[in-house]
Amino acid sequence: MSNGRRSADDYEITPDLPDSALHTTGTDHITLIGSNAEDTIEFYRDVLGMPLVLRQPNLDDPSQTHLFFDSGDGGIVTFFVNEDRDSDPRPQRTGIGAVHHISFSIDPERFVEIKESLDAIGHGYNEFDRGIFHSLYTRDHNGLTIELSTDKWAIPDDRRGEVLATAQRLREEEGVDFAEERHVDAALEELGIDADKYELPDAPTGAGI
The missing domain is CATH 3.30.720.110 (Signal recognition particle alu RNA binding heterodimer, srp9/1)
Structure with missing residues (x-):
């Protein structure tokens, strides 16, 4: 490649564990910035059927509430929500890191x-x-x-x-x-x-x- 970086095709596809300093054992949880509790619970609990299993203040920002949903296999999806935030259903713009x-x-x-x-x-x-x-x-x-x-x-x-x-x-x-x-x-x-x-x-x- 012109920028000197290796392309995806240069890397081996294998199920074997890589030679790495650590190996993860699964996905514990994913945390997203949500809007408000009502809309978040309505979609993830009432539409997708995920139990709301934990609710507490965001430990890094107590002005936000931290909601925890069980996705079904032990993996957790969590949201930081605040009642002052409106939901925005417009498609999200994606970029690097999004x-x-x-x-x-x-x-x-x-x-x-x-x-x-x-x-x-x-x-x-x-x-x-x-x-x-x-x-x-x-x-x-x-x-x-x-x-x-x-x-x-x-x-x-x-x-x-x-x-x-x-x-x-x-x-x-x-x-x-x-x-x-x-x-x-x-x-x-x-x-x-x-x-x-x-x-x-x-x-x-x-x-x-």
């Missing part, structure tokens, strides 16, 4: 039911088949893009990275730009993983909202 979107897992066996529940409350979304997973895209009350993603296969959590890395190798060997269902199917076969495939509705591919 949050592009947050993706939450949903149960593949409830995928159609979840779509119907969003339809029932009039909360808009777009649906896409991403080849290796299936997603709904919507926005929260502050314009943050929220992805509701479901796996197409019942892959054990401790093998997901291995499956994706193998699918990556197979799609590169085939010379195509994106990993598709056939690459995951081939990866599962190569790795000897017997993973049931879920029945999901047909949906277009393409960009999110």
Whole structure:
């Protein structure tokens, strides 16, 4: 590259732990700057179904309240809110260091039911088949893009990275730009993983909202 930096293609794709001073064990929590408590709770608890599990002052700024939601697998999403802040549903402008979107897992066996529940409350979304997973895209009350993603296969959590890395190798060997269902199917076969495939509705591919 002209700036002397290595490109993403220069780095090996592997599920093996890197030679690093530390290794993380998961995502503990993500904290976002929210608007007010009412709108935040209405979306994350009442629309997405996340229990509100903790509420306390922001330890660094007691003028703000710190809300904690359980995203479903032990990972926590938290917000700093203040009753003087109005929500702004306009799409957020992204830049370096900004949050592009947050993706939450949903149960593949409830995928159609979840779509119907969003339809029932009039909360808009777009649906896409991403080849290796299936997603709904919507926005929260502050314009943050929220992805509701479901796996197409019942892959054990401790093998997901291995499956994706193998699918990556197979799609590169085939010379195509994106990993598709056939690459995951081939990866599962190569790795000897017997993973049931879920029945999901047909949906277009393409960009999110």
